[in-house]
Amino acid sequence: MSEILQTRYSWLLAEIAKHDHAYYLDDAPNISDAEYDQLYRELLEIEKLHPTWVSAASPSQKVSGYANEVFSPVIHGTPMLSLNNALTEDEAIAFDKRCHDGLQIPQIEYSCELKFDGLAISILYENGRLTRAATRGDGTTGENVTDNIKTIESIPKQLIGLNIPEKIEVRGEVFMRHDDFYQLNQIQKEVGGKEFANPRNAAAGSLRQLDSKVTASRKLSFFAYGIGELSPKQWLPTGHSQLMDRYQQLGIPVCEERSLASNVDDLMSFFKHIAQKRPSLPFDIDGVVYKINSYTLQNQLGFVSRAPRFAIAHKFPPQEALTTVLAIEVQVGRTGAITPVARLNPVLVGGVTVTNATLHNQDEISRKDVRIGDYVFVRRAGDVIPEIVQVDLNQRPQDTQPYQMPLTCPICNSHIEKLAGEAIARCSGGLFCPAQRKQAIIHFAHRRAMNIDGLGEKIVDKLVDEKIISNPADLYKLQYSLNKLVQLFYVNANDPLKQKKGQDLTEGKQIQNLLIAIESSKSASLAKFIFGLGIRHVGETTAKDLAKSFRNIQTLMNATSEDLLKVRDVGPVVAESITSFMSESHNREVIEQLLASGLNPQELSEAIIESPFQDKTVVITGTLPTMSRDEAKLLLEKYGAKVSSAVSSKTNYLLAGSDAGSKLEKATSLNIPIIDQATMLEMLEGSQVAT
Ligand SMILES: NC(=O)c1ccc[n+]([C@@H]2O[C@H](COP(=O)([O-])OP(=O)(O)OC[C@H]3O[C@@H](n4cnc5c(N)ncnc54)[C@H](O)[C@@H]3O)[C@@H](O)[C@H]2O)c1
Ligand SMILES: [Zn+2]
Numbered sequence: 001m002s003e004i005l006q007t008r009y010s011w012l013l014a015e016i017a018k019h020d021h022a023y024y025l026d027d028a029p030n031i032s033d034a035e036y037d038q039l040y041r042e043l044l045e046i047e048k049l050h051p052t053w054v055s056a057a058s059p060s061q062k063v064s065g066y067a068n069e070v071f072s073p074v075i076h077g078t079p080m081l082s083l084n085n086a087l088t089e090d091e092a093i094a095f096d097k098r099c100h101d102g103l104q105i106p107q108i109e110y111s112c113e114l115k116f117d118g119l120a121i122s123i124l125y126e127n128g129r130l131t132r133a134a135t136r137g138d139g140t141t142g143e144n145v146t147d148n149i150k151t152i153e154s155i156p157k158q159l160i161g162l163n164i165p166e167k168i169e170v171r172g173e174v175f176m177r178h179d180d181f182y183q184l185n186q187i188q189k190e191v192g193g194k195e196f197a198n199p200r201n202a203a204a205g206s207l208r209q210l211d212s213k214v215t216a217s218r219k220l221s222f223f224a225y226g227i228g229e230l231s232p233k234q235w236l237p238t239g240h241s242q243l244m245d246r247y248q249q250l251g252i253p254v255c256e257e258r259s260l261a262s263n264v265d266d267l268m269s270f271f272k273h274i275a276q277k278r279p280s281l282p283f284d285i286d287g288v289v290y291k292i293n294s295y296t297l298q299n300q301l302g303f304v305s306r307a308p309r310f311a312i313a314h315k316f317p318p319q320e321a322l323t324t325v326l327a328i329e330v331q332v333g334r335t336g337a338i339t340p341v342a343r344l345n346p347v348l349v350g351g352v353t354v355t356n357a358t359l360h361n362q363d364e365i366s367r368k369d370v371r372i373g374d375y376v377f378v379r380r381a382g383d384v385i386p387e388i389v390q391v392d393l394n395q396r397p398q399d400t401q402p403y404q405m406p407l408t409c410p411i412c413n414s415h416i417e418k419l420a421g422e423a424i425a426r427c428s429g430g431l432f433c434p435a436q437r438k439q440a441i442i443h444f445a446h447r448r449a450m451n452i453d454g455l456g457e458k459i460v461d462k463l464v465d466e467k468i469i470s471n472p473a474d475l476y477k478l479q480y481s482l483n484k485l486v487q488l489f490y491v492n493a494n495d496p497l498k499q500k501k502g503q504d505l506t507e508g509k510q511i512q513n514l515l516i517a518i519e520s521s522k523s524a525s526l527a528k529f530i531f532g533l534g535i536r537h538v539g540e541t542t543a544k545d546l547a548k549s550f551r552n553i554q555t556l557m558n559a560t561s562e563d564l565l566k567v568r569d570v571g572p573v574v575a576e577s578i579t580s581f582m583s584e585s586h587n588r589e590v591i592e593q594l595l596a597s598g599l600n601p602q603e604l605s606e607a608i609i610e611s612p613f614q615d616k617t618v619v620i621t622g623t624l625p626t627m628s629r630d631e632a633k634l635l636l637e638k639y640g641a642k643v644s645s646a647v648s649s650k651t652n653y654l655l656a657g658s659d660a661g662s663k664l665e666k667a668t669s670l671n672i673p674i675i676d677q678a679t680m681l682e683m684l685e686g687s688q689v690a691t
Helices: 002-025 033-049 090-102 176-190 201-206 212-219 240-250 264-280 297-300 362-368 439-445 457-465 474-489 510-523 526-532 542-550 553-557 561-565 572-583 587-598 629-638 662-669 678-683
Strands: 072-074 110-116 119-126 129-135 141-143 167-175 221-231 258-262 285-292 311-315 321-330 337-348 352-359 376-379 387-391 423-425 617-621 643-645 651-656
Touching: 002 033, 090 176, 090 258, 090 264, 090 285, 090 311, 110 240, 110 264, 110 311, 119 201, 119 221, 129 141, 129 221, 129 285, 141 474, 201 212, 221 240, 258 264, 258 510, 285 297, 311 376, 337 376, 352 376, 352 387, 362 387, 439 457, 439 474, 439 526, 474 510, 474 587, 526 553, 542 553, 553 572, 553 587, 561 572, 572 587, 617 629, 617 662, 629 643, 651 662
Parallel strands: 617 643, 617 651
Antiparallel strands: 072 141, 110 258, 110 285, 119 129, 119 167, 167 221, 285 311, 321 337, 321 376, 337 352, 337 423, 376 387
């Protein structure tokens, strides 16, 4: 039992670390906060049972987060801590009880605030002037974001009033209001930039920018809720609430929505009052915070490693609503991944209209048994993509059917496959499916596949969008589309593909180069061709093994599982993936078209007969008259040479073209034979490569 638990514990540590990275460093979480909190809770439960397992590195022992080293570091005078959570009313009541037990006094006054959903910031004022600002980072070391903070309008650069302390570190939250968030995403959409999943990510992503001009262009807001360094110490008022009042007098923004509570009932009514108000607030909050008001009492209770004992965040449960499933549709991603999506009767969840929810995969649909027509609870936990929590079985209409994913791709009709051990189903028409088109062509042209220089993502996007090509075989027909290409490359001056300054537009050099690269790719090896097909699980190494075993593409196309399993390193999953790919007639058609265009990839045996370059080391330098250096390299390698980049005493030949520089000098000084392209070709005459 304990072994299973130990495994689970290690898994949780790794999982939480992974999510912390995505959340704190990349400002792009992959799971909802509610799901994250569940993982964290489970970790705490296990640690309670096995205190000896807990190391200092556990997220329970330290403040989560990182300081990215691209910012200069700021060491916090006093650590910036986290808050413990109460997820239920009972847990909040238990917090109040712990405070009473710890302080042994009959009545405690609490200051109640909102829990803003942004990121913590420390702002230092010296003699009233803003001199430094830093993020929380890992709690001890934060990121210096002074210039960025200065771009936030509501944060005073100079404090006002008569009672300004010599030095004061104001702590609070930077966040983004809903309207500013929608506006930002709208702009991002227009300029093709990254859209943010929620205001928290947008705030963090906007503040943690190296260029403060970017931050300045994003509208951020700020509320203060705490204090760090202070001098003179006597400046501090008696309690937290009084500090907030004083902040207001200094011109520091403080949220109006706060109150004092004198017992646990007051805490609960504050919570309910705010929960009701939440949908109409202009910014996101994920709960409320209760803090013992008196600083003397706060100090008596003190801190645990990562959070104060005198405060707690009472979090809202994830926001849910009930609605009906109108349809279940599948979406096909760029790599063929099939994701079922529930189309919902539009419903407001926490102030946002939800019309779709992801269902992830068939296993998930079956587990939840979501059917078309069902009433379902939809959750939006302040974040990411809405999801279906569960079906309300009491309201299930008669005649509903368990949902089955389609067997063929809704876009291209190829069969949908699900490989053993994978949760995700995929469209098998990799070479043909419009959804996968761009990805397939980009992969085919990749340097390590057919190596078509100049055929990058942007050009592929254009060629496909303009319907000039729709699959890799179309590349070899491009010379027939010259007119269209010229238009595409040169006519629209605003086009990202337009020629760089100084290049001659009329010459058509870019098109010419592309066509040459496509033409030379016809001689790519069988291994590169197989790799270029983009068959799932067939990487470069597997492609090489397959090429060696099958010698030509036709044999591979007709190989059975048994044949495939004989190949080194090919197991059942790879074999299944290949047979499934090759059994899809659409893919076969594209391969046939490729062969018809003059590609005939063959695997040459490695045995070389009679080559003067067999096992010789050659270095290539300068510009050769008719070949590129890469072409010469391939040729030499085919004849058994090892082509290296630096001249040494071990070099057997230097192949030199015009404008050769230091390599030529070095080779001369080492007495290494120097040959030119013509000599190389002469030497190769009469050599043979066995096929
Ligand atoms: N979705 C994910 O993948 C993921 C990953 C990591 C963390 N998280 C989220 O982050 C939380 C943990 O982060 P955390 O350690 O920053 O704790 P926290 O966000 O739960 O609480 C501490 C923070 O609350 C903020 N805060 C807002 N209002 C406040 C107020 N009035 N007074 C004091 N502080 C206030 C401060 O920034 C402070 O640093 C998790 O509970 C989870 O919700 C999510
Ligand atoms: Zn498809």
